Amino acid sequence: PSLGNRAPVELFCGLPPSTPLSFCIDTKQQRIVEVPLRTEAIATWLEELRTSIQDMHKPMTVAREQQTLRNKRMQKYARRPNFDVGNYVLRSRVDQKHYDKLLVTWVGPYQVVRADKHSFAVRHLLTGEERDVHPSRLKFYADSSLAITEELREHVSAQGMLLSVSTLNEYRWNRAKRDYEVLVSWKGLESIEDSWESTQQLRKDIPVLLTQFAASKNDQRFLQHVTAAVKHRSRRK
Incomplete structure (x- = not known):
């Protein structure tokens, strides 16, 4: 305002003013x-x-x-799936993570009901539930002519069955696994179906029952092993 809205270059040099965009610098050529x-x-x-x-x-x-x-x-040149709609496949299921490695179990069979661009829709044989699965998680089992027998249905139903512990009977040392194993009786199953389970697995599912079982045995080494395993599990939580 003091210069009457005139640029200094006009008043002192008599030159026309330049706009802010009249020039720019070429950084490459300086x-x-x-x-x-x-x-x-x-x-x-x-x-x-x-x-x-x-x-x-x-x-x-x-x-x-x-x-x-x-x-x-x-x-x-990518590997293409070797199954099509109507075929029966196995699906990989990640059960747990052990030392930064995934433990995978193949379950099924499932029937392929739809082929999408990047996945397949598979149907459970018993429940009819459908889910989208990546081709890398599927493996060919049988073609569409597979006979769905009662034995096959029982096999599929047993994959998702949750068992409850009835009693813990005996224990033994497994030198190969460097771990104790416990003979477990399951509710609803016959005694011939009892199974030896590692303490590393039982400490996750039944830590209290496992500790009580170890305390009832007159074996200090077995008790210390179980106690250390249960405490290690608690610290990781």
């Missing part, structure tokens, strides 16, 4: 690039600027296109 003021010259200058930017990005664009083509060629 020189000032002047922006023309005439409309025709501005259009030409802008077109040259756009062309220069496109040329600058062209190597990256070409490299990206080449990588896309390489990826497509790799997909041609």
Whole structure:
């Protein structure tokens, strides 16, 4: 306001003022690039600027296109599923994580009912439940002519059965596993179906019952082993 809305260069030098966008710096050539003021010259200058930017990005664009083509060629040699809709497959189920490794169990069979672009829909034989599964988690079991027998249905139903412990009977030392095993009786099953289970597994499911069983035996080494395993489990929680 003190200069009457005039630029200092006008009043002291008698020169026309420049706009804030009259020049910019070319960092590559370290020189000032002047922006023309005439409309025709501005259009030409802008077109040259756009062309220069496109040329600058062209190597990256070409490299990206080449990588896309390489990826497509790799997909041609990718392993394709060896099953189709109507076939029976096994599904991998991750039961637990042990020392940063996944313990996988194959369960099923399931029937493939739909093939999507990146997954398959499979149906449970008993419940009819459908779920989407990645092809890498499926394995061919039988074609569509598989006979669904009563034995097969019983096998599938047993995969999701939860057993309850009836009693803990005996124990023994497994030298190969370096762990104690306990003979477990299961509720609802016959005595011939009793099974030897490791304390590493029982400490996760029945830590209190396992500790009481170890305390009832006159074996200090067995009790110390079980107590240490249960405490280690508690600290990890």
